[in-house]
Amino acid sequence: MVLALALLSSAMLLGSALTTEGSIKSEPDSLKGFNLIDDRFPARNEVTEYVVVRSESGTAADLRATVARLRTDLAAADGVKDVGDPFATGAGGLVSQDGTAVLVPVVMNDDGGADPTAGIADVVDAVEGVDAQDGVAATITGQWTLGYDFTLVSQHDLEKGEMQFGLPAALVVLLLVFGAVVAASVPLLMAVASIVVAVGVSAVVGQATDLSFFIVNMVIAMGLALGIDYSLFVTSRFREERHAGLDRLAAIAVCGATASKAVLFSGLSFVVALLGMLLVPDTVLRSLAFGAIVVGLVTVAAALTLLPATLALLGDRIERGRIPFVPRQHGGESPFWRRAVGRATKRPVVTVVVASGLLVLLALPVLGLRTGSAGLTTLPSDTVTQRGFAALTTYFPQGVRPSPAQVVVDAPSSPQVAAAVARLEERVAADPDFGPSTVTTAPGEDLTLVEVVVEGDPASSRASAAITRLRRDYIPTAFDGVDAPVYVTGTTAFDIDYAALIDHWLPIVITFVLTLSFLLLLLVFRSVVLPLKAVVLNLLSVGAAYGLMVLVFQDGHGADLLGLRQIDRVEPWVPVFLFSVLFALSMDYHVFLLTRIKERYLATGDTVDAVAHGVGATGRIITGAALIIVVVFVGFAQGDLVGFQQMGFGVAVALFIDATLIRTVLVPASMVLLGRWNWYLPGWLEWLPELHVEGGAEGEAERDAQVVPTGSAIRQ
Numbered sequence: 001m002v003l004a005l006a007l008l009s010s011a012m013l014l015g016s017a018l019t020t021e022g023s024i025k026s027e028p029d030s031l032k033g034f035n036l037i038d039d040r041f042p043a044r045n046e047v048t049e050y051v052v053v054r055s056e057s058g059t060a061a062d063l064r065a066t067v068a069r070l071r072t073d074l075a076a077a078d079g080v081k082d083v084g085d086p087f088a089t090g091a092g093g094l095v096s097q098d099g100t101a102v103l104v105p106v107v108m109n110d111d112g113g114a115d116p117t118a119g120i121a122d123v124v125d126a127v128e129g130v131d132a133q134d135g136v137a138a139t140i141t142g143q144w145t146l147g148y149d150f151t152l153v154s155q156h157d158l159e160k161g162e163m164q165f166g167l168p169a170a171l172v173v174l175l176l177v178f179g180a181v182v183a184a185s186v187p188l189l190m191a192v193a194s195i196v197v198a199v200g201v202s203a204v205v206g207q208a209t210d211l212s213f214f215i216v217n218m219v220i221a222m223g224l225a226l227g228i229d230y231s232l233f234v235t236s237r238f239r240e241e242r243h244a245g246l247d248r249l250a251a252i253a254v255c256g257a258t259a260s261k262a263v264l265f266s267g268l269s270f271v272v273a274l275l276g277m278l279l280v281p282d283t284v285l286r287s288l289a290f291g292a293i294v295v296g297l298v299t300v301a302a303a304l305t306l307l308p309a310t311l312a313l314l315g316d317r318i319e320r321g322r323i324p325f326v327p328r329q330h331g332g333e334s335p336f337w338r339r340a341v342g343r344a345t346k347r348p349v350v351t352v353v354v355a356s357g358l359l360v361l362l363a364l365p366v367l368g369l370r371t372g373s374a375g376l377t378t379l380p381s382d383t384v385t386q387r388g389f390a391a392l393t394t395y396f397p398q399g400v401r402p403s404p405a406q407v408v409v410d411a412p413s414s415p416q417v418a419a420a421v422a423r424l425e426e427r428v429a430a431d432p433d434f435g436p437s438t439v440t441t442a443p444g445e446d447l448t449l450v451e452v453v454v455e456g457d458p459a460s461s462r463a464s465a466a467i468t469r470l471r472r473d474y475i476p477t478a479f480d481g482v483d484a485p486v487y488v489t490g491t492t493a494f495d496i497d498y499a500a501l502i503d504h505w506l507p508i509v510i511t512f513v514l515t516l517s518f519l520l521l522l523l524v525f526r527s528v529v530l531p532l533k534a535v536v537l538n539l540l541s542v543g544a545a546y547g548l549m550v551l552v553f554q555d556g557h558g559a560d561l562l563g564l565r566q567i568d569r570v571e572p573w574v575p576v577f578l579f580s581v582l583f584a585l586s587m588d589y590h591v592f593l594l595t596r597i598k599e600r601y602l603a604t605g606d607t608v609d610a611v612a613h614g615v616g617a618t619g620r621i622i623t624g625a626a627l628i629i630v631v632v633f634v635g636f637a638q639g640d641l642v643g644f645q646q647m648g649f650g651v652a653v654a655l656f657i658d659a660t661l662i663r664t665v666l667v668p669a670s671m672v673l674l675g676r677w678n679w680y681l682p683g684w685l686e687w688l689p690e691l692h693v694e695g696g697a698e699g700e701a702e703r704d705a706q707v708v709p710t711g712s713a714i715r716q
Contacts, residue, residue: 017180028497029471033408033489037449040442046081047108049120049142050402051127052391053086067102067138073126074106079119082107093396101395105481108144120144141388142402143491147374149383150641151213155638158217161648165635166224170628177232177624178239181321186235186310191227194302195220198295205290209464212287219291221632225585226270226296229625230303233592234259236621238311239318248315252308258599260304265524265693266591267300273584276509277576280502285573289580296584313348337619341612341668351669354663356540362461363543365550371503372493372569375459389457390405403458403491405467406432407450407475411484413441421450424478428452431474433466460490461568467492499572506576513580514539517587524693527679530594533670537662538586542579545654549574553646563638564645578650585629586658587612589622593663595693597671598679607675619664626659 025036052071055063064087074083084105086094095102108119124145128546130138170191172513174184202211238258241251274296277289311318344351379386389402409425411417421439428434435453442449452470454463467488475486521531549570551557556566596615604610629651636648671678681688 020685024709028501029487030489030493030497033406033493034488036408036410036447036487037406037489040444040447041440041449047142047144048402049106049108049123049140049145050392051104051106051138051140052101052388052395053104053130053136053138054096054391054395055136057206059135060099060446062134062136063100063109064104066130066134066138067104070126070130070138071104073129074104074123077122079108080123081109096395101391103392103396106140106142120148124172126147128384133716139384139388139391141385141392144401145388146385150380152638153379153383154214154644155642157636157644158214159190160639161632161635161644162217162224163221166221166628166632169631170224170228172626173628174228174232174600175323177620178235178434179323180319181323182314183235183239183318186307186318187228187231187315189310190231190299190302190307191224191612193306194227194299195223197302198223198291201294201298202291209364210283210287211290212284213246213276214284215287215291218288219295221629222292223295223299224632225266225625225629226299226588227302228628229588229592230263230267230299231307232621232625233263233618234303234307235311235318237520238619242316252311255311256308258595260308261693262595263303264300265520265595265691266588267303268298269517269520269524269587269591270296270584272520273513273579273587275516276513277580279509279512280576281504282498282501282573285576288577292581292584310602334616334620335662340614340619340664344665345608345611345672346670348669348673350671351665354649355665355669359540359544359661363540364548365555366543366546368554369546369550370554370569371499371572371575372461372464373459373499374567374569374571374642375491375495376457377567378571379460380640382526393456397654403454405452405454405470405488405490405492407452407470408487408489409448409479409484410451410487411446411448411482413445413448416482417448417484420479420482420484421448424450424474427474427478428470431466431469431528433462434470439589454490454492459495463492464496467496502572502576506579509576509605510579513583517583521591522685523688523692524591524692525594525679526681526685526688528682528685529674529678529680533674533678534587534590534594537666537670538583538590538658540666541586541654541657541662544657545578545650546575547580548653549578549646549650552649553642560648564649567642570646574646574650576644577647577656581651582654582658585655586662589626589658589663590667591693592622593618593667598693601679608672611671615664615668622663623659626655630655630659 012496051070053063053067067086071083071085074080082105084103084107086102086104094105096102106123108123124140127138127140130136167479170188171184174187175181178184199216202215202219205211206215232257237255238251241254242248246254271293274289275290277285278293280286303473376386376389381387392402403409406534407419409417425437425439433455435455437450437452440449440451441447454466456462471488471493475488479486518531518535521534522528522571525531552559552562552564553567553570559566593614596618597610601607601610631652633648633655636644637652639645639648
C-alpha cells in the first residue's frame with residue numbers, strides 16, 4: 001500500500017515538484033544587482049538568445065530566404081517574445097564584416113516561473129532544423145540554450161551511471177557475495193522499495209519548496225547504496241545464524257538484536273554527515289542533501305520492518321537459485337579477509353606510518369585546489385551551445401555576447417553619477433578583455449545600468465580576472481567620492497560570487513559534520529578514541545580524493561589515459577558534495593565494522609581476535625557494497641560533463657581507498673596498536689547511556705532462549 005501511494009504521488013506530482021534552475025538563498029552583490037535590474041527595468045523581464053545564420057556555399061539570396069523562414073518558425077515557437085531582423089534598417093552590428101553571416105536575436109519571455117528549458121526546446125529544434133542543403137547553416141547560443149544542453153547532457157550522464165553501470169554492477173556483486181539468485185534479489189528489492197517511497201516523499205515536499213531535478217538521481221544513487229548495504233548486512237547475519245543452527249524466527253530475532261541495531265545507528269551517522277550540506281544556501285546542494293537524507297531514513301525503516309518480514313517469508317528459500325561457480329557463503333568470517341588483517345597487524349606501527357604517509361602524500365596536491373565554474377567548457381564541443389558560441393565569436397569577434405557584465409548604480413541620476421559612469425567607460429574601453437559598453441537609465445531615473453561585453457567564454461579565467469579588476473580597481477577609482485552603491489552582476493560575476501559562497505561555507509560544513517559525527521560515535525561506542533580515529537581516517541581518505549582530483553583534472557596527470565578532460569579548476573560544488581557524501585558513506589561503513597568488532601571484543605576481551613573477526617565477518621559485505629557505488633560513480637566519471645567527471649572520479653577513488661587502505665589496513669593496524677585504549681572513556685563521561693549497539697549480550701540471550709530442533713540448521 002505504501003509503495004502504491006508513493007508511486008501514485010510520484011507520477012502525479014513529480015513533474016511539478018522539481019525545477020531545472022538552481023538558486024542561492026543568500027544575496028551576494030551579483031544577485032543584488034540582478035534584483036535591482038529586475039525591479040527597476042520591468043521591460044527587461046526577458047532573455048535574449050543569439051542565432052548565427054551563415055552562408056557556407058549559398059548565395060546572398062539563399063541566406064535572406066533562410067533567415068526569413070527561420071524567423072517565421074521562431075516567432076511561432078512557445079515562449080518567444082520577439083525575433084530580430086538582421087536586415088532591417090538600423091539593425092547595426094547584426095551582419096558580419098564579410099557579409100557571410102547574420103545574427104538573429106531571439107527574445108524569450110521569462111515569466112519568472114516557467115522552466116526555461118521547456119521554453120527553449122522549440123527554438124533549438126527550429127534552428128537545428130535549418131536545411132544545410134541550401135548552403136546555409138544555423139547555430140544558437142545563450143543562457144537558456146546553455147541550460148538546455150546542460151540538462152540534456154547531465155540527464156544522459158546520470159542515467160548512464162545508474163542504469164548502464166550501477167544496476168548491472170549491483171546484480172553481479174550481489175550474486176558473487178551471496179551465491180544465490182533469491183538472496184541476491186532481496187537487497188535489490190529493498191533498494192527499489194526505498195527509492196520509490198523516497199521519490200514519492202520528495203514529490204510531495206517539492207510542492208511546498210524548490211527542489212532540483214537532480215534530487216531524483218541522488219535518491220537513486222544513495223538508495224542503491226544504502227538499500228543494498230543495509231540488506232547485505234542483515235541478510236548475511238540472518239544466513240549466518242541459520243547456518244549456526246537457529247530456526248527462522250530465532251535467526252531474525254538475533255538479527256534484530258545485532259545487525260538491525262547497527263543499521264539504525266549506521267543510518268543515523270549517514271544522515272548526520274549530510275546535514276552539513278543543508279547549511280549551504282544553495283537549492284541544488286540542499287536538494288541533494290534532502291534526497292539523500294530522505295532515502296537514508298526510508299531505507300533504515302525498510303531494513304527494520306520490510307526486510308525482517310521478507311526474510312521470515314522466505315526462510316530457507318533464500319538459498320534457491322544457487323550459482324554453481326560461486327563458493328557457498330553463509331556469513332561468518334572470510335578466510336581471505338582474516339589473512340589480510342593478519343598481514344596488516346603483524347607490524348602495526350610500520351603499517352600505520354606507511355599507509356598514513358601514503359594518504360598524506362596523495363592529499364598534498366589539495367593545497368593547489370582552485371574552484372570556479374567551468375561554464376561552456378563543462379559541455380562537449382559538439383553541443384548546441386558550444387557550436388553556437390564558436391560561430392558567434394568567429395563571425396562577430398567584437399560584437400554582442402550572451403552574457404555581458406552589468407554594472408548597476410543604485411542612485412538617482414546626477415552630474416556626479418554621470419561623470420563617474422563616463423570615467424568607468426574610459427577604464428573598461430582601455431582593457432582588451434572588455435568590448436563595447438552601453439549606458440541605460442531606468443524610467444524613474446533612480447538607477448543607471450552599464451552593460452559591458454566580456455570577451456571570450458564568460459566562465460573563463462580571463463573573464464573572471466576581468467570582472468575582478470572591474471570590481472576592485474575600475475569601479476572604486478571611477479566612483480571615488482560619489483555616494484552611490486554599485487553592484488556588478490551578470491553570468492561571470494554570479495559565478496565568482498557562487499564560488500566565493502561555497503568556499504565560505506565549506507569549512508563551516510566540515511566543522512559541523514566532524515563535530516556531530518564525533519558526538520554520535522561517542523554516544524554509540526562510549527569511547528573518545530574510536531570517534532577521533534574515525535574522523536581522522538575519514539579525513540585522510542577525503543583528502544586523498546581531493547588531492548588526486550587536483551592531480552588529474554587541474555594538472556592533467558593521467559587525464560587522457562582515463563578519458564577525462566583537463567580543466568584549470570574544480571567546479572565549486574564538487575568539494576562540499578564530495579566531503580558530505582564520502583563522509584556519510586565512510587561513517588556508514590565504519591559503524592558496521594566497529595559494531596562487529598566490539599561485539600567480539602565484549603565476548604573475548606581480545607583486541608587482536610576481535611579486529612580479525614570483525615573485518616573477516618564484514619569485509620566481503622562492506623567491500624561489495626562499496627564496489628557497487630564505485631562502479632556507479634565510475635559511470636558518472638565516464639560522462640560528458642566535467643563537473644560530473646570530477647564528482648564521479650572523486651567518489652570512486654575515495655571509496656576505493658576507504659575499502660582498501662582504510663578498512664583493511666589502517667583500521668585493523670591502529671586498533672591493534674591502541675589495544676584497550678580503543679575503548680577509553682574519561683570518568684566524567686561515564687554518565688553516557690549504554691546503547692549496546694553491538695547487541696552482543698542481547699544476541700546471546702536470543703540464542704539461549706531458543707530450543708533448536710535437530711536438523712534445523714540451514715540445508716547445505
